[in-house]
Amino acid sequence: MRILGIDPGSRVTGYGVIITNGQELGFIACGTIRMAASPSFCDRLLTIFRDLGEVINTHGPEVAAVEEVFIDRNPRAALKLGHARGAAVVAALHNGLEVFDYTPRKVKQAVAGYGQAEKSQVQHMVRALLELDAIPTSDAADALAVAICHAHHVTHHLHRL
């Protein structure tokens, strides 16, 4: 099974694709979609939607795991982030993927063993778990981490059945 992990943001959206057979994990691709250069917020949303669509067409994941975003105290920031996450979720659904949500805490637990792990710890653990040659950027690592989290969740669920 190929899993697309998405870490949505209103400026940068991270993505990562992994493969799992229920036991082993394999790295397929990862990267970031940068929207800072886009002239308008609408264009940024379309960039997220289109670029994720391209990632899906290129790497063929069957499911998407999307990190639930941290709820800022600032409603305006939350609204903006909601737009970005909505565009990402719609990109996955429109391309036929099933979508699963994971809280940042669950994602950190899955890759680093505890929910309060630092960003750098997530990056190092993702590198180790996927046997990468280099440390992925923070946004790409978070996206790979949510994909790994889903892989663990599915495997755990399968073993329990």
Added chain:
Amino acid sequence: MRILGIDPGSRVTGYGVIITNGQELGFIACGTIRMAASPSFCDRLLTIFRDLGEVINTHGPEVAAVEEVFIDRNPRAALKLGHARGAAVVAALHNGLEVFDYTPRKVKQAVAGYGQAEKSQVQHMVRALLELDAIPTSDAADALAVAICHAHHVTHHLHRL
């Protein structure tokens, strides 16, 4: 020019399509997309995206005018509403429409003459301006109102040039 007005919400999204020649306004269609029946929030987002896509394909608007949402004090509600509005904006952009934003205040000013107009006043004014046989529902009226707001904006702009 055909204008699609959208009043996005996380439970109900209103839409309305009008036509204008720069002087007169004509009614084409209006309605609501209800997501309450959908089992998950993700499904609701896909419903907004797909149903607006159908409206666009059926009625052929060239531009979309989307109401800026009221920013709730509750960041969780703002995040949710952001998802819905993001899905609506992406639906318009993905289908080739240019997207314009208008604040609720500007919309009310455009149809009722002042920014603090009641919902029922907006409904009555939309009915009068478009010469409708019946009063549209509140969500559909808000969507038609934002489309009318864009029509006024464009006309005003044209006359000034």
